[in-house]
Amino acid sequence: MHSSPAPLPELRVLFTREQIARRVTEMAAEITRDFQGQSIIFVGVLKGASIFLGDLARQVRLDATFDFISVASYGNTTRSSGEVRLNKDVDSSMADKNVILVEDILDTGLTMGFLRKLFLAHQPRSLRIAALLDKACRRIEAVKADYVGFVIPDEFVVGYGMDYGERYRNLPEICVLPPELQ
Numbered sequence: 001m002h003s004s005p006a007p008l009p010e011l012r013v014l015f016t017r018e019q020i021a022r023r024v025t026e027m028a029a030e031i032t033r034d035f036q037g038q039s040i041i042f043v044g045v046l047k048g049a050s051i052f053l054g055d056l057a058r059q060v061r062l063d064a065t066f067d068f069i070s071v072a073s074y075g076n077t078t079r080s081s082g083e084v085r086l087n088k089d090v091d092s093s094m095a096d097k098n099v100i101l102v103e104d105i106l107d108t109g110l111t112m113g114f115l116r117k118l119f120l121a122h123q124p125r126s127l128r129i130a131a132l133l134d135k136a137c138r139r140i141e142a143v144k145a146d147y148v149g150f151v152i153p154d155e156f157v158v159g160y161g162m163d164y165g166e167r168y169r170n171l172p173e174i175c176v177l178p179p180e181l182q
């Protein structure tokens with residue numbers, strides 16, 4: 001049997017590249033203001049936040065470094081199972097650092113709730129959360145991001161780093177994946 005890659009379906013665009021770029025610029029300006037004169041470390045949650053982190057960090061006018069973590073929630077569907085496991089920890093010490101956790105999307109909040117506890121145990125100087133998207137209506141664990149790009153309804157989105165079964169991460173827009181494709 002031969003398997004050629006499936007063609008890309010027409011997806012509904014939720015945010016265009018211009019809308020994303022404008023919002024990310026605003027978020028970067030806010031971070032630059034908040035941490036004036038200080039150093040920060042961006043900690044991206046792989047893989048979904050990688051593109052957002054790259055765009056955000058390049059507009060922040062501060063002394064900054066990057067680190068990355070990788071988490072998995074058991075069960076690999078469109079819904080988080082709530083059971084989070086750390087696959088890759090940070091490379092450097094977070095002690096006494098201004099840490100900004102960078103996430104693509106806050107959904108139930110279970111992942112970020114887990115990460116927040118984990119990072120607070122490292123005793124950073126400060127800990128903030130930057131999330132490009134916030135599905136506020138889906139929250140199970142009370143987690144609030146300090147920097148939010150867009151609040152969105154309960155729809156499954158892909159593109160700009162976000163995937164469905166590892167596909168669509170390279171779409172430059174943020175699109176809605178209709179239920180029939182999930």
Ligand code: IMP
Pocket residue numbers: 048073078080103104105106107108109110111112155156157158162163164
């Ligand atoms: P939470 O633990 O439910 O907040 O899940 C957060 C994670 O689930 C995000 O970091 C994403 O990786 C994934 N996720 C939640 N909603 C979506 C979506 O609409 N598209 C792609 N990934 C999503």
Ligand code: MG
Pocket residue numbers: 045046047048049104105
């Ligand atoms: Mg993620």
